Amino acid sequence: MTGQLTGKIVLVTGGAVRIGRVVTQALASAGADVVVHARHSTAAAEALCTELRAAGHCAWTVTGDLATPDGVAGIFRDALAVAGRLDGVVNNAAIFARQPLTSSDAQSFDDMWRVNARAPMLLTKMLAAHVAARDKGAVTPVAGVVNLLDQRIAHPVSGCLPYLVSKQALAAFTQSAALELAPRLTVNGVAPGATLMPVAPEGRELAGAMPLGTRCTPEQIAAAVVFLLANPAITGQIVFVDGGQHLVGER
Numbered sequence: 001m002t003g004q005l006t007g008k009i010v011l012v013t014g015g016a017v018r019i020g021r022v023v024t025q026a027l028a029s030a031g032a033d034v035v036v037h038a039r040h041s042t043a044a045a046e047a048l049c050t051e052l053r054a055a056g057h058c059a060w061t062v063t064g065d066l067a068t069p070d071g072v073a074g075i076f077r078d079a080l081a082v083a084g085r086l087d088g089v090v091n092n093a094a095i096f097a098r099q100p101l102t103s104s105d106a107q108s109f110d111d112m113w114r115v116n117a118r119a120p121m122l123l124t125k126m127l128a129a130h131v132a133a134r135d136k137g138a139v140t141p142v143a144g145v146v147n148l149l150d151q152r153i154a155h156p157v158s159g160c161l162p163y164l165v166s167k168q169a170l171a172a173f174t175q176s177a178a179l180e181l182a183p184r185l186t187v188n189g190v191a192p193g194a195t196l197m198p199v200a201p202e203g204r205e206l207a208g209a210m211p212l213g214t215r216c217t218p219e220q221i222a223a224a225v226v227f228l229l230a231n232p233a234i235t236g237q238i239v240f241v242d243g244g245q246h247l248v249g250e251r
Helices: 018-029 042-054 069-083 106-134 161-181 218-230
Strands: 009-012 033-038 059-063 088-091 143-148 185-192 238-241
Touching (some): 018 033, 033 042, 088 106, 106 185, 161 185, 161 238, 185 218
Parallel strands (some): 009 033, 033 059, 185 238
């Protein structure tokens, strides 16, 4: 992946821990400079940026709450302040809870919506406005967005309805925004499946059937993110990185 994103500056929300950390590292390995957003994991964000700088990369941290419009705007503004410009956004941050409809309330839906759907939509809009003001007359993609989704968007799932609705909304937004924001921006999605979790003691895979027989890794998810950001001929696509599970559901 070395060099695919040389000269690009990418903001990664929730980029300090878990999958976000691996995505951030992969972007840096591909040549990008990175802005690592964190809300609570500020120490982890600073440590990651220190590690990346020691390896010769440019890296900055920003903090903020994606649950409020002002928080989203502040994150984007601070990212521009530290990095000077942005050429991409990876909307990785999300919240998840197992909540069936019968035990959900309005707050449940609002919590999921604000972070999982509205924040990525607003950041995409802000990047589009930034690029339009910066690169007047551009007729080819000069920036890209990748939204982290979930393989469960492909089929009905019970037990996490507020979460699933928020991710399905983001999937629909991904394709609509790709059309509306062309040709300056590419907008794509990566839909991971179950990642690096243990199987049940009896050896049964708790996440259900997987045609390829194995869970995906954070590195495989990150490779898909880099691929989509680096290819200006791809937009409006949702890449499932899930061992084929979206083809069969959680059985």
